Amino acid sequence: QKTPEDDEREAHDRELRDNPPRDDDLGPAVQFEGDDPYSQQNHIYDKSRPENLDFLRKLRTLMDKYPGTFTLGEIGDDHPYERTVEYTGAGLLNTCYNTQLMSGKHKELTADFIREPLEKFAELSDGNWPSWAFSNHDVVRTASRWLPDSDGFSHDPDCAKMLIALLTCLRGTTFLYQGEELGLPEAKLNFEDLQDPWGKHLWPEWQGRDGCRTPLPWTDNKPEKAWLPMSDDHLALAVEAQQRNPESVLNFTKEFLNFRNENRALQHGQLNFQDSANNQIMFERCLGQNHILCAFNLTDQPQHLQMPMLGDPQTLFAQNFDGKTLERFGFALLEIE
Known part of the structure; x- marks a missing residue:
């Protein structure tokens, strides 16, 4: 028999209503910008439900019993900044980050692309603390995505360094995705190497999310067996090699983050x-x-x-x-x- 606690744990609409067709002005619902069933819906009944807030209040009450804990949400919503402010209100999450600075393979990096989300959040915010990220496990690596005239798999160390500095100068908590500190480009995979069902479905238009999920290169020795093959282009960017190079992206990242940690204006x-x-x-x-x-x-x-x-x-x-x-x-x- 269902209990009230069961209802509170539901992530979907209690009436199981269908989502309406998607409004064109909302744009794609996911990082893939082509035709996709998920982007044909206006997602109002299958996520960001009002019931979530009661659960988050209970979660925060529990977390506050443990000093030094920090609660983080990931927002994937058609109205990300409104939802971020809502979910970081009093007694809810400490902060949330969303995918608006990550989604898409073809969004050009411009001042407006960075400025508009931050100003929109600031306009809605009532003391809420933001978080920002350029990359995660679901999107094309930033080193390739925002490199001008890139084929989608290229990289430039100076571009990677600039992007790390830009991200970590923004106001809020910032997240670096594994490999971003090495300036890793997107890995190019063969169809038979793919593990992502979405990538298999969309091939050859898009290889899916596996290009950012390949093993991290700690040394220039390629593993014999891994969930995904290590890109040959990543071997020269291995941690071991970058530690020896004072001009590497890795050593730049360490230096810049140390500088940021010593500067309260950049932090707060x-x-x-x-x-x-x-x-x-x-x-x-x-x-x-x-x-x-x-x-x-x-x-x-x-x-x-x-x-x-x-x-x-x-x-x-x-x-x-x-x-x-x-x-x-x-x-x-x-x-x-």
Whole structure:
């Protein structure tokens, strides 16, 4: 016999109603941008149900009995920022991240692409703490996805470094997916190597999610047997090799995260976007008297830094920056008065 607790655990609509057809203005419901049954529905009855909130309150009450715990939700919703604010209200989750900065193989990296989600969340937020990620186990690796003119499997170390700096300069908790700290590109697989049922179904239009799920290369020795084959292109990017290279993406990531951990403005400060060309993104992180201007060239072409009148700013951390020009995938963090 069903109990009230059983009802509260239900993730689906209690009346088992069908989802209506999807509104065109919502765009794809998943990271695959082609025709897919899941993207033909407006998902209002099979997820993000009101009953979830009662469960989350009980979960948070339990977690609060254990000091130092942190609750995190993953939002996959047609209205991600509204849902994130709802799920991180008083007595609910500490934070949520969503897939809006990850979905799609063909979304161009522009200032607006980054700026609009953060400003939308800030507009809706009532002190809620955001989280952001560029990659996870379900999407094309960022090193390939946002590399200009990429074939979907290429990579550039400077681009990978710039993206890690950009992500970890955003306001909120940030998540790096395994291999992102190595600058790993998307792995190209043969059909017979695929394990993802979705990839098998969509082949050859898309290989699915297995390209970001291949084994992490700790050494340049290729394993004889694994769930997925290790990409030959990943062997030269192995942890062991990158640890020996002071210019590697791995050592950059360690250095930059140490820098971030020592800077309270980057951890806790407010974020204010500055107007810039769409191929360059610029914002301030501010905490008390500490003001940092963060500027990023999102392209492989030199961009003049469109900097407001700042006097004589001090460069705190930079890549491919000569004081006036952000070279390919260049960025600069400048302390301003």
